[in-house]
Amino acid sequence: MKKQVILNEALLVAVYFVIGCVLLSVMSLAASCTPCRRLVVSTADSVRVETIVRTEYIPDTVFVEVPAQSERQTVRDTTSHLETSYAVSDARINDDGTLFHSLANKPRKRPVPTEKKVIYRDSIVYRDRANTEIVEVERKLTWWQQTKMKGFWVLLVVIAFVLRKNIVTLARRFI
Template sequence: MRNVILTLILVAVVSCCPTRQFTTSTQDSVRVETVVRYERVLDTVFIEIPVEVVRQTVRDTTSHLETSYAVSDARITTDGALFHSLENKPQKKPIPTEKEVIYRDSIFYRDKIVKKSVPVERELTWWQQTQMKGFWIVLAILVVACRKKIFAVVRRFI
């Protein structure tokens, strides 16, 4: 009985420990790339022509003038003078011009966060090394302590 208790104590001393896990984690990173392009584009600008009124009186016959931007009327008044009026038509005049257009494109690159548990190989501690060597020592002690029984069993097979 004493040998059994001694054997159980020695087996408990040299038993293994569980493996340890190492957790790795990576940080996320955000990278932004901005591309700026300048282009010149033909565009039409509308200029508003202001309304102008011009009047003139002369001694002559009736006249009427009209252009794409103005209207002119003339008439003889009761005293024999010529009344003439010139008015611009209110409108917007289209003028082709070049316009600079700026295009800004931003691209965001984002890496994902990854966390996973990875078993890591590591050096054995001094206690673990002692336990591994202790197994052979305990085995040698058991062989010496039980040598009579072992030899009896071996003689039966020989």
């Protein structure tokens, strides 16, 4: 009977120990903090393109070539001479009493003022980009905060060590 009482007491102590470990781990998880919280910054890029079309008329000079032509005619009349910027005309009376008349264009290029159409297309790309920056905290973590952060992992290792037999048996059942 004494053996049975001792076993019941040992079992009760083990159950209390496991319950205490579970409660301690839950409390340490609830009390842990996140010291390295980063600000979430959107990294979406937006691109906007503006296109400006501008039409200008630039004065220009085009040279038009006047073709060289000649024409002759003989008639009974008086003499004459004509000249323009494009042609020369000569007339004379021949020995037999007829009039010889020649008309010839001057072979040259004539400048004609015109307007040349020039189209300018300018594209401007606007890119809005948000840069992620890491901001340093003004003060360092206190000793207690560092202990809580490191203590969680130590506590996790201790619990795994204490419950290693139960974890191994559970793993064998499922594997």
